[in-house]
Amino acid sequence: MTTLSSPNLADGSVLITGATGGIGEATVTRAITDGAFVIACGRDANKLEQLSSQFEGNIHTLCYDVTDEKAISNAFREVQKGVSAKKWPALYGLVNGAGVMSETVLAMTSADALKQQMAVNFYAPYQHMQLASRLMSRQKAGSIVNIVSQVGELGSSGMSAYAASKAALTGATKSLAKELAPMGIRVNAVAPGFIDTALTAHYDEKAKQKVYERVVLQREGTAKEVANAAIYLLSHHASYTTGHVLPVDGLFCP
Amino acid sequence: MENKEKLTKAFTESLGIEPQLVTDELTYNTIPQWDSTAHMVLIAELENVFDVMLDTDDIIDLSSVAQAKIILQKYDDNIEFA
Numbered sequence: 001m002t003t004l005s006s007p008n009l010a011d012g013s014v015l016i017t018g019a020t021g022g023i024g025e026a027t028v029t030r031a032i033t034d035g036a037f038v039i040a041c042g043r044d045a046n047k048l049e050q051l052s053s054q055f056e057g058n059i060h061t062l063c064y065d066v067t068d069e070k071a072i073s074n075a076f077r078e079v080q081k082g083v084s085a086k087k088w089p090a091l092y093g094l095v096n097g098a099g100v101m102s103e104t105v106l107a108m109t110s111a112d113a114l115k116q117q118m119a120v121n122f123y124a125p126y127q128h129m130q131l132a133s134r135l136m137s138r139q140k141a142g143s144i145v146n147i148v149s150q151v152g153e154l155g156s157s158g159m160s161a162y163a164a165s166k167a168a169l170t171g172a173t174k175s176l177a178k179e180l181a182p183m184g185i186r187v188n189a190v191a192p193g194f195i196d197t198a199l200t201a202h203y204d205e206k207a208k209q210k211v212y213e214r215v216v217l218q219r220e221g222t223a224k225e226v227a228n229a230a231i232y233l234l235s236h237h238a239s240y241t242t243g244h245v246l247p248v249d250g251l252f253c254p
Numbered sequence: 255m256e257n258k259e260k261l262t263k264a265f266t267e268s269l270g271i272e273p274q275l276v277t278d279e280l281t282y283n284t285i286p287q288w289d290s291t292a293h294m295v296l297i298a299e300l301e302n303v304f305d306v307m308l309d310t311d312d313i314i315d316l317s318s319v320a321q322a323k324i325i326l327q328k329y330d331d332n333i334e335f336a
Contacts, residue, residue: 134294137295137298183295
């Protein structure tokens with residue numbers, strides 16, 4: 001029998017990538033509100049500085065590009081050094097929130113664009129899970145939440161590269177839930193639908209209305225609603241849930 | 255505690271084996287206790303005890319007790335196994 005230990009969020013640190021994006025920032029805020037110490041990772045140094053001031057004492061920021069393998073390794077070394085020096089508690093949670101979205105039809109998708117989707121949306125979270133799971137194994141407890149997408153779950157015309165990269169992450173989520181359970185680590189995913197963030201900022205009102213027609217709740221979601229789902233899966237409230245993909249999409253019907 | 259003792263303890267506790275089994279010749283997947291799951295526990299324990307973070311290539315190469323000593327020494331000059 002595998003009993004997955006799930007300490008309260010307030011007992012551990014949570015590393016969040018894409019922390020300067022809409023969903024990432026909302027997740028940082030919610031995690032700190034729930035008592036976690038957050039290691040916020042992103043590329044926007046100014047935004048990280050703001051978060052650092054806003055949540056002083058409950059946050060440590062790391063500025064790096066998630067496609068830089070060396071930078072990711074160094075980030076985790078810094079995390080562990082902080083734990084050893086008792087600057088923050090042991091790593092309990094990881095939220096892979098960094099992502100990019102390409103909207104191009106098959107014939108117009110360059111090899112470089114496809115590689116970039118895979119690098120940011122799949123390889124980077126994969127490497128983060130590799131390193132985070134090793135730190136979590138030391139406590140035999142941890143929770144990983146990947147931000148995937150309903151586009152990856154259901155498909156969407158003109159978004160095959162993005163869909164493939166997110167579907168790859170869903171596959172890894174389900175497999176790693178099985179592989180890491182003996183180490184006390186749960187792995188789940190949140191699949192947002194149409195969410196009001198920078199990724200969808202280029203949609204005008206007419207385009208938005210067309211999307212809403214396919215959403216049962218007839219509106220866009222908010223970053224906070226996605227963050228709430230991510231924090232639920234991260235927390236001990238979801239202690240018997242692993243390998244699942246939780247849609248936050250207002251029931252999207254493609 | 256001497257590094258050699260720390261290494262032996264990491265292997266015995268991670269793999270659930272007796273200390274006398276922890277020799278340079280002990281190799282990954284040659285005993286039932288050192289399977290892929292135990293390997294991850296072992297890596298976490300070695301990193302914890304010696305306060306290092308191993309590169310993925312080194313985790314792949316860490317296939318014996320002898321290899322573990324060589325790899326750990328790469329990360330810190332103070333780690334010796336005399």
